[in-house]
Amino acid sequence: MRTFIFVGVSLMQIFMLIIGSVLTVMWITIYIKYNKEFDNLIKPIGKNEFFMSDIFFIGFGVMRLINYNLKSSRAKKATKKIAEIKGSLYADYYYYIITGGKFTYIVTLLPISFFVGALTNDTLIFLMAVITIGALVYYLDFEIDSAISKKRDRLLNDFPKVLSKLALLLNAGVTLRAAWNNVSNSGEGNLYEEMKLTSDEISNGVTEVKAYRDFAERCNVKEIRKFASTLIQNIQKGNREITNLIKGMANDSWQQKKYNVKIRGELASSKLMLPVGIMLVAIMIMIIVPIFSSF
16 A cells, blocks of 8 residues: 655645646536637627636636526616616626626636645735635626716716706707707717617607606716606696706706815815825835934
8 A cells, every 4th residue: 555645745735736626627618618609799799898708608608507697686786787888788798798707707717826826835825816806806896886987977067068058948949859859969978978869769769758767767867867857747747847947957967066076176185195195204204214223
């Protein structure tokens, strides 16, 4: 009976090598099985849109193997967020792509993390590799949240102008639908694009009420939701004060915009103070350390 002794190899290293090897075999199996099966989903992805998108079929394969639930409340919530950026027509597609990307990062990079941990025999390096994987997964959600935040800022930035234009046209006797079409073609930006889309929907047979509701859903900003609700109420019940209401909303939105600009200015000032503070601390250290070292 022979006894094999691994000189200088710890049990932790052996364990990591075994886990890494098992995960690698799983990855290769998934690669062989699903290599060409999801080409129709991967081809439309932009070249630089996602990191490692060429092997996202790995994640799609894992989702199929575990029968991942794409209709859960969490999935619906995420799809609704994505719809604000990509539109409701492509929201399900991008949710599937992003979820597949997450699984791809985990299944592809986790074996590498175990091998790196085993080779270096350093648990800290292994944990840092795992944290990096977590950061990549989190970044996919962060990117959506960041894009939504930027879009909402752009919507609110143009909102006062749009309301002022609408109020001016309505006050001149132009109908709501005609005024809407006129304003939608008077500028560039996310809000004008959403208004154009609403005009197209109405032209294609969608009722004005549904079109304005869809507009509010796509924008998903409190002030715009209130505005859309006012328009819907005007259509359903009739409201002779619609012009005055929009004028009032325009005034409020201009005031809110001024306040937001002020807040951003204060935040920018506070950010500038951070490097100044760091430099001040560094200068103090440079002065104090030589004084104490002389004693």
